[in-house]
Amino acid sequence: MTTVNQTEQWNVLSKLAQSIQGQHMRDWFNADPQRAAKYTTSACGITLDYSKNLINPDILQGLLNLAHRQQVPQKRDAMFAGEIINHTEQRAVLHTALRNFSGEPVMVDGVDVMPDVLATQDKIKDFVQQIHSGQHKGYTGKAIKHIVSIGIGGSFLGPKIMSEALKPYWKDGISVHYVANVDACHIQDVLAKLDHTDTLFVMSSKSFTTQETLQNTLTAKQWFLDQGGSQNDIAKHFVAVSSNVKAAVEFGMDENNIFPMWDWVGGRYSLWSAIGLPIALTVGYEHYRALLEGAFAMDTHFKTAPATENLPMLLGLLGVWYTNFHGAQSHVLLPYYHYLRGFPAYVQQLDMESNGKGVANQADDIDYATGPVIWGSEGTNGQHSFHQLIHQGKVLIPADFMLPLNVPQQNDIHHAMLASNCFGQTQALMQGKTYQECYADLASADLDESARKGLAKHKTMPGNKPSNTLLFEQLDPHTLGALVAMYEHKVFVQGAIWGVNSFDQWGVELGKVLGNQVLDKLVNTDATLEFDASTNQLIEKFRQANR
Known part of the structure; x- marks a missing residue:
């Protein structure tokens, strides 16, 4: 079967990349006063200025032709229709169903999943209202003031980073804390600040067996019991997001406070499910629903907007352009907004776990680059460190700059200085x-x-360094939802062009399996070591240090 890099469309783009060698964006702007307007488009509260990219009309058309050749629109429609596109795990991919407000059914194996999705949203709404109203109390009669969310991967990053981004919308009287790392220092630091009588733990694990999450939850449970709670009191202080109801009930949780998960939702896409419960507890259900509605608006845009006006499509095409035709190995995200500082880490998991693959859908080895390294930091901090490499280094690093035009209760001069740095950096990179x-x-x-x-x-400064600028009127819940969904669909577009399965993660699974095998040898100190010489040596050193 013909791989994407053997197609005529790929060959045309290779020649186009060569044709612009020696040309400079600075000259393109001088020659065309309308360049910025031509390469700017808006949707769902987000404006994308992609004029500072190494593109011209022929290149953009060439990228669109490649997307057409790789059937990106057809693959997109198959995802939204609930077809099994995660073929290695034989699953549909329907995180979009979790924010579907169209009123239309979404079918999986002949069954409409929307009644269960809507019922779960209602359950989240009711539970959040019980916590915020004080109806749900701890075992001593105190209202809940602290939420501890325990998860790992998408069950941790999504809720934590979205909650941080929505800091201006936090509910008074509620503090949410996030624990993921199995390093005991993390959970011990969190528990040291809490009173067990007004603390609620939200444990998020589909299987209720995820090693890090289960151990942290067991540690939290023991802390609760040591502080004076009893096994009978667990139900008022622990809830779960899991498909393993039996294990959660045996732990001591009230079956009514166990929120479901489904196989057709991948972990890195799960914040739209009940995994997002900590977000709703942080900002209130109405703001949480606005987050979902913003994502739904972006879904609609992705499905219906022409390719030349389609934000995820354009961003995905540009990503392929730089990765495969300019040798870019990384992509930097630069949010010029303090509360969005965690967003690069969120996209890092989303992109690298999805498209970091070396095998195509037909099980053919890939001999072209796929997912880039995603990294970044909040502006303006990066300007005083790694921007040096972007400006004068010899490696090409495409950049996404992000800025809300308005910030609630912001000091005007601070925000003007922030914006001036954002715009000045994109100008300097280009010019x-x-x-x-x-x-x-x-x-x-x-x-x-x-x-x-x-x-x-x-x-x-050589300039000619590409960047996108993403502007928002303000980063409210609706716009944040659209922003996250936009990057989800960008990753989808890239994976569809590269011909990889963006929805499995076997590289992650292998590490879990081997980690469990090593753990057994660390706990059972008399067990024979049968790993490679390096691993055996490391285990033995650990054993000796902990005798």
Whole structure:
């Protein structure tokens, strides 16, 4: 079967990449005063300016032709229709059903899943209202003030980062804490600040057996009992998001406070399910519903907007352009908004776990690059560290800059300074500064000619570094939902073009299996070691240190 890099469309793009070698975006802007307007589009409260990219009309058309050749629209429609597109696990991929407000059914194996989805949303709404109203109390009669969310991976990152991003919408009187790392230092630090009588634990694990999550939950349970609670009191202080109702009930949880999960929702897409319960507890159900509605709006946009106006499609095509035709190995996300500082880590899991694959859907080995390394940090901090590499380094690093135009209760000068840095950085990356300009700037410096030329060369910025700018009126729950869904669909577009299954994660699973095998040897210190020499040596050193 023909792989994507053997197609005529791929070959055309390779030639187009070569054709622009030596050209500079600075000249493109000078030649076309309408360039910014031509390459700007908006949807769902998000404006994307992608004019500072190494593209022209021929390149954009070439990328669209590649997407058409790879049947991206057909694959998109198959996902929304509930077809089994996660073929290695024989599952549908329907995180979109969790935010479906169309009133239309979503079928999986001939069954409409929407009644169960809507019932779970109602259950979340009722439980959140019970907590916020004080109706649900701890065993001593105190209202719940603290929520401890225990999960790992998507069950941790999604709720934590979305809650952080929505800090201006937090409910008064409720504090939410997140625990993921099995390192005991993490949960001990959290528990040390709490009173067990007004604390609720939300344990999120589909199987109720995830190693890190189960151990942290058992530690929390023992802490609760040691503080004076009893086994009978567990039901008022522990709830679960899990498909293993039996295990949760045996733990001591009230069956009415166990929220369901489904196989057709991957962990990194699960914040839209009951995994998002901590978000709802943090900001209130109405704001949580607005988050879902924003994602639904982006789903509708992705399904219906023309490709040239389609935000996820455009971002996905640009990602392929730089990864496969310009040798970019990473992509940086730069939110210029403090509360969105965790977003790069969220997209990091979403993108790298989805498309970090070396085998195509037909089980053929891949000989072209797929998912890039995703990284980033909040602006303006990065400008004083790693932006140096982006500006003058020899590796190409495409960047996404993000900025809300309005921030509630923000000091005007602070926000203006933030915006000026955001816009100035994208301008500098595109425009750069020539040797001649740097040499002229040093005319009044007390330097001899040789030193002046040398310093001018050090100060030269090549520019021509690509970036997208994403603006929001403000980062409210609806816009945040749209933003997350936009990146989900961007990842889908890239995976569809590369021909990989974006919805399994066998690389993650292998580490879990081997970790459990090693754990057995660490706990059972007399067990024979039968691993490789390095692993055996490391285990033995650990045993000796803990005797």
